[in-house]
Amino acid sequence: MISNQILQNTIEGLKGITRIELCICDTEGKVLATTFPDAEEYEFSVLAFVESPADSQVIQGYQFFKVFDEHQLEYVLLARGSGDDAYMVGKVVVFQIQNLLVAYKERFDKDNFIKNLLLDNLLLVDIYNRAKKLHIDINVRRVVFVIETQTENDTVALETVKSMFSAKSKDFITAVDEKNIILVKELKSNEGYEDMDKVAKMILDMLNTEAMATVHVAYGTIVNEVKEVSRSYKEAKMALDVGKIFYSDKNIVAYNNLGIGRLIYQLPLSLCRMFIKEIFDGKSPDDLDEETLVTINKFFENNLNVSETSRQLYIHRNTLVYRLDKLQKSTGLDLRVFEDAITFKIALMVVKYMNYIETLDN
Structure with a gap:
């Protein structure tokens, strides 16, 4: 589900362009986002509109629109005005929200896919089928970073990591437990382990300065196929544990530099x-x-x-x-x-x- 803040930002931006007041309610008439005061007064009108067969309707000087997600009613949009301009703007806003729903659902599906991929919860045929459906490249070089925070569910650290890599849509940031942030990073053909060490140092420095968080960063070996991502994740987890035991003075540990510690750990x-x-x-x-x-x-x-x-x-x-x-x-x-x-x-x-x-x- 799209957050209320995202909805608010969306309609405020569209109001700035169109100069038409907008409001988004859920199917129970509760106001989720609005650009004008007293939007709660239209609760009963929204509930009546939800029960009606119409997809759009003029009520009390507002254009009412239904916003569907795969035939399931998700929101009701109100656009001030009863003329053609308000109707056209309303249709544009409905289209925008539906696109947001698709984008967020795809992002959620990708997050689920990556989590299950890391945890080895998928059959090989499912990996390839779901990767293709979600438009995730199969034969691409990747490496997994595990970032361990001192506090559980450190949302500031998670958001900081997302801000560092979210612009690169082919990198995935997720979490599989309370203390570890997972970065699945896609590599260019000329990038190697020296570059990964630089990435780890960048993460460490950014979290120390921006999130004021003391973290440990570990990463696995570079893999060439999506099915091997779970191996890189397991290696990164092992590197994190081995680092705690034998190299406690290091904040960055690479699986391919564990030395004799890797043997003893097993x-x-x-x-x-x-x-x-x-x-x-x-x-x-x-x-x-x-x-x-x-x-x-x-x-x-x-x-x-x-x-x-x-x-x-x-x-x-x-x-x-x-x-x-x-x-x-x-x-x-x-x-x-x-x-x-x-x-x-x-x-x-x-x-x-x-x-x-x-x-x-x-």
Whole structure:
């Protein structure tokens, strides 16, 4: 259904052109939009007109018109005046409203189609048939962005995203849950992942400044057919989750840059527990004190460079060596040895994943 504000804007614009007062009522006589006061006085006249067989009629100095949507009466239009000019303007307004109904219905149908497409609720034959009916190109490069907002049903953020991309009629903006805004973006033949990263940064910056919203943006891989859009959506959702677990300092995460986090995310929890038990003999990296964890993370950041790590931690080189020796005695892993360092790094990521899953379960 068209919003009352859209109806109001439409008749105000048409009044500005034609200088004829207009009013739109529903089939129960309630005024939805009007350019003149006291329109409520015509409620009974509207109800009587709804019951009459006529499609147009002059009543109390106004031209009354019925506005149909596929043979279903939707609105009653009033145009001030009983002459030919008022009749002609009324017919033009009826035509405009009927076109708006068609456009909004098509937009609603497209939104439903995109939602069902993302959620894999359509058979392959239905995808092609409905896409053709809605004039949606089948063989076009697309990518799905998932924009997660901090607050549920953030209408300001949703409207901001719509204002950024609504002019591009081949892009679709929708929502499938309370916290995520979905952008299905159509790409030009020369656009690639670098361009998608720029789009993600643009979304992030715009929402930070215009909507005052802190968001996370993730996107999937570029697909070539409409039937593959759901895959790009699932990838973007995975990227969002993996980013929360392993790359919490990043606000933009791309599925094709998830690295080892993607592998760990797909491991069963039982296998993760077995791995941690095997490496730490029943203990966990979570049992390590804060000082040791800071030392380990800084050591990894500096590519296992002892001198640079000790300098950044403002400690003597021997102090760092002592801490690494102490860690080796407790875990059996020497972080100065590449293989042990890789094992420990993976273990830290596995523990992060396990903690995230347990948080979801609780």
